[in-house]
Amino acid sequence: MMSIHWLWTALALAAVWFFLQDLFLMKKRKRFPPGPKGLPIIGNLHLLGKNPHQDLAKLAKKHGPLMYMRFGYVPAIIVSSPEAAEKFLKTYDQVFASRPYHESSWYVSYEQRNLSFAQYGPYWRNMRKLCILQLLSSHKINSFLPMRREEVGTLVKSLKQAASDGAAVDLSAAISSLGANMSCLMIFGKKYMDKDFDDRGFRDVIGEALRLGATPNLGDYFPLLGVLDLQGLTRRFKDLAKVFDNFFEKIIDEHLQSQEHKQTKDVVDIMMGIMQSGEAEFEFDRRHVKAVLLDLLVASMDTSVTAVEWAISELLRRPEAMRKLQKELEDKVGLERTVEESDVEGLEYLDMVIKETMRLHPVAPLLLPHESMEDCTVDDFHIQKKSRIIINVYAIGHDPNVWPDPETFIPERFKDSNIDLRGQDFQLIPFGSGRRGCPGLQLGILLVRFVLAQLVHCFNWEPADNIKSTDLDMSETFGLVLSRAKHLKVVPTYRLQE
Numbered sequence: 001m002m003s004i005h006w007l008w009t010a011l012a013l014a015a016v017w018f019f020l021q022d023l024f025l026m027k028k029r030k031r032f033p034p035g036p037k038g039l040p041i042i043g044n045l046h047l048l049g050k051n052p053h054q055d056l057a058k059l060a061k062k063h064g065p066l067m068y069m070r071f072g073y074v075p076a077i078i079v080s081s082p083e084a085a086e087k088f089l090k091t092y093d094q095v096f097a098s099r100p101y102h103e104s105s106w107y108v109s110y111e112q113r114n115l116s117f118a119q120y121g122p123y124w125r126n127m128r129k130l131c132i133l134q135l136l137s138s139h140k141i142n143s144f145l146p147m148r149r150e151e152v153g154t155l156v157k158s159l160k161q162a163a164s165d166g167a168a169v170d171l172s173a174a175i176s177s178l179g180a181n182m183s184c185l186m187i188f189g190k191k192y193m194d195k196d197f198d199d200r201g202f203r204d205v206i207g208e209a210l211r212l213g214a215t216p217n218l219g220d221y222f223p224l225l226g227v228l229d230l231q232g233l234t235r236r237f238k239d240l241a242k243v244f245d246n247f248f249e250k251i252i253d254e255h256l257q258s259q260e261h262k263q264t265k266d267v268v269d270i271m272m273g274i275m276q277s278g279e280a281e282f283e284f285d286r287r288h289v290k291a292v293l294l295d296l297l298v299a300s301m302d303t304s305v306t307a308v309e310w311a312i313s314e315l316l317r318r319p320e321a322m323r324k325l326q327k328e329l330e331d332k333v334g335l336e337r338t339v340e341e342s343d344v345e346g347l348e349y350l351d352m353v354i355k356e357t358m359r360l361h362p363v364a365p366l367l368l369p370h371e372s373m374e375d376c377t378v379d380d381f382h383i384q385k386k387s388r389i390i391i392n393v394y395a396i397g398h399d400p401n402v403w404p405d406p407e408t409f410i411p412e413r414f415k416d417s418n419i420d421l422r423g424q425d426f427q428l429i430p431f432g433s434g435r436r437g438c439p440g441l442q443l444g445i446l447l448v449r450f451v452l453a454q455l456v457h458c459f460n461w462e463p464a465d466n467i468k469s470t471d472l473d474m475s476e477t478f479g480l481v482l483s484r485a486k487h488l489k490v491v492p493t494y495r496l497q498e
Helices: 001-028 052-063 083-092 122-137 140-145 146-167 171-188 204-214 223-228 233-261 267-277 286-317 319-335 348-361 393-397 441-458
Strands: 066-071 074-081 376-378 381-383 387-391 459-463 489-494
Touching: 052 074, 052 223, 052 393, 083 348, 083 376, 083 387, 122 267, 140 146, 140 441, 146 171, 146 286, 146 441, 146 489, 171 204, 171 286, 171 441, 171 489, 204 233, 204 393, 233 286, 267 286, 267 387, 286 319, 286 348, 286 441, 286 459, 319 348, 319 441, 348 393, 348 441, 387 489, 441 459
Parallel strands: 074 387
Antiparallel strands: 066 074, 376 381, 459 489
16 A cells, blocks of 8 residues: 555656646747647657557648657657758757667666667767677678578578478568578577577567567656656566576677687677777677677567568569569579579669668668757757657658658659668668668668568469458558568469579
8 A cells, every 4th residue: 555655646746847847848948840739747648559650650741740749758859751851860960869768778788888779979989880890891791691692592492392382381480580590690600599598589589679669668758757667668678688688698608618619700709809809999898798799689680581571572462563573583593593692783673672662661660769969950940958859761751742652562663763772862761871870781781682582583472371462461560670460471382493
């Protein structure tokens, strides 16, 4: 009874505090961007449902591409047009380059020591430089080419057997397993079974982390309520942090024991070598190693394979696009051998399909929030310090003012277009842009091209269970990564003449 009384007392005090703060701000109010009227205390939190990217896109149609909202006591600026995105990610990039404190992920990201959540400053700059030069350079990516060829070949072999048996396959599970295997081999030097990680397995644990990471946490928006953990998010993130930490500690110990006998160095070897040599120009210990391992594991496992999953889904719904892509691959490679990575460079229709997939189904529908480091003015609107900046990539990709017939999959819209995926064209920024753009962009694009080309070149596809391609369920599950709500189940037919 005492704990319940204490809880209500805390809530009442919080309500009074926020009310007084609101009154204070009203007196000092400057010209903010337009936005929906908020409720006392909670602001606009009630306007977000299970698909916040869609909710925010609808609100932007009414209030404009630069929209002010308030989540609890945190001011938020929602950016929903290419022009506005360019202002925040390029023109005033440095002002908005930081990350807000995130109550739950604080634990799983080793107190925001990873690249994704670290606040902007010397540590983040040095860590990013280290990762790009040591872990994500073209030379390092190319060194893993034989591994990628072997793993994709193993997937094709298993699908070929299913085709021979006339069996349906869960393509979502198959390419997810491919993503996990390639990630483990690149980062850890060997494959790990699901049971080596946790009873739930890689995909389920990382999927939970991505879902929880995108769930609004009351502790972020009402500082006085953070300690109460009313949603249980902090507790769940602490549990996840233990799972990741135990796994990473096991891997680091294995690498330390076998260090002298290895000829080929994986990411863990490189990171541990830097830590032991002391060559890093900043504090760098096991916590930092594990924080970067977490970044690389989560980013490499889910993002590329999710894009491939959506691409196959859309091609199933538009058979003429599937045939057009198959013909391009046949003209380049023939039907007597499989595609190599060197084949996919310069394939125009393949690039069109990938761009259109990432426009329609951006892997990250909302970029990780940025935070303004000082008061500033954008388009004559006041943006106050500590505002949370949310770039709605989904809204930009679905804007009819930018993309005619935006809900339809039309790869041909990119014909003779110079728009690319590297963050310079703000109509299409699935990997972000500016200082906080994805450092693994080169590897991500390479994987999507290679895996998609192999699957389309080697097989014809039909939806399983006699479902018409036009009736394929395309519903989404929101998270830090936008995935299919239901697994993609298909029947492959092998088409090569090996």
